[in-house]
Amino acid sequence: MKAAVDGGALPLPPADLLSDASLFIDFDGTLVDLIDQPDQVVADDALIALLARLLDRRADGLALVSGRSIEQLDRMLGPIAQRIALSGSHGCEHRWNGILAHPVRPAALDDVEDRLRGFAGAHPGVVVEPKSFGVALHYRHAPAAEIAAHEQARLLGEMFGLAVQPGKMVVELRVPGGDKGAAVRRMMGRPIMAGTRPIFIGDDWTDEAGFQAASDLGGFGVLVGPLRETAALYGLPDSAAVRAWLGGEGA
Numbered sequence: 001m002k003a004a005v006d007g008g009a010l011p012l013p014p015a016d017l018l019s020d021a022s023l024f025i026d027f028d029g030t031l032v033d034l035i036d037q038p039d040q041v042v043a044d045d046a047l048i049a050l051l052a053r054l055l056d057r058r059a060d061g062l063a064l065v066s067g068r069s070i071e072q073l074d075r076m077l078g079p080i081a082q083r084i085a086l087s088g089s090h091g092c093e094h095r096w097n098g099i100l101a102h103p104v105r106p107a108a109l110d111d112v113e114d115r116l117r118g119f120a121g122a123h124p125g126v127v128v129e130p131k132s133f134g135v136a137l138h139y140r141h142a143p144a145a146e147i148a149a150h151e152q153a154r155l156l157g158e159m160f161g162l163a164v165q166p167g168k169m170v171v172e173l174r175v176p177g178g179d180k181g182a183a184v185r186r187m188m189g190r191p192i193m194a195g196t197r198p199i200f201i202g203d204d205w206t207d208e209a210g211f212q213a214a215s216d217l218g219g220f221g222v223l224v225g226p227l228r229e230t231a232a233l234y235g236l237p238d239s240a241a242v243r244a245w246l247g248g249e250g251a
């Protein structure tokens, strides 16, 4: 793993590395900017057009790998989501060619959601996001609640046997098992991706497992955002740069 260097930056990924590659792309913070309210994120027309162009050029060599559930990705992306290989819920669920594989939703998640709503009620600004296989507690609007939110998540994780998944200004209780690295390995096992070089593009700590898997399988990671300790080889500053790089492929 590369150490963070103050003021430094990873090299920009060369466009010609996109040929013969399979693309694994994170969603929030990578294809769309982070915003305050998780349920107000939209996949804009330019993004849908970019995904359509990528599908035209590489068909089965495109995958989205997100902490969002597949149900959320479907809602945000609309019909094009059915044409893209998807890994949702931090590597816990997958869908390609119309076939969905997912774990059993733990009944405890309903109880956990109630308890997290109680926590949010006592911490103004904290937002609860129910998901297919988890419940997220967002404190972007209430940064002072960070430590208490993580402690609450730790306690509930222990109590109900759920995984605690930290992210950017969020902590989530979710089905244990799976991560973005496992998702990359699983998808790269498909004959359609055999022999291609995996490129994983992401911004969050959860994307590090994806960077590592891509690197282990002969490809590389692209870190979006400021330099930090990372397994990524290249860097891009923000989602606009990601879109520009993807859009200019082959240029």
Ligand SMILES: O=P(O)(O)OC[C@H]1O[C@H](O[C@H]2O[C@H](CO)[C@@H](O)[C@H](O)[C@H]2O)[C@H](O)[C@@H](O)[C@@H]1O
Pocket (backbone or CB within 6 Å): 026, 027, 028, 029, 030, 033, 034, 035, 036, 037, 038, 041, 065, 066, 067, 068, 129, 131, 136, 138, 140, 167, 168, 169, 170, 204, 206
């Ligand atoms: O793996 P990703 O596709 O990056 O999803 C990770 C989480 O993204 C969302 O939360 C993040 O984006 C929100 C909207 O911009 C932002 O308000 C929040 O602070 C970020 O953590 C999503 O809500 C989560 O469910 C995903 O796990």
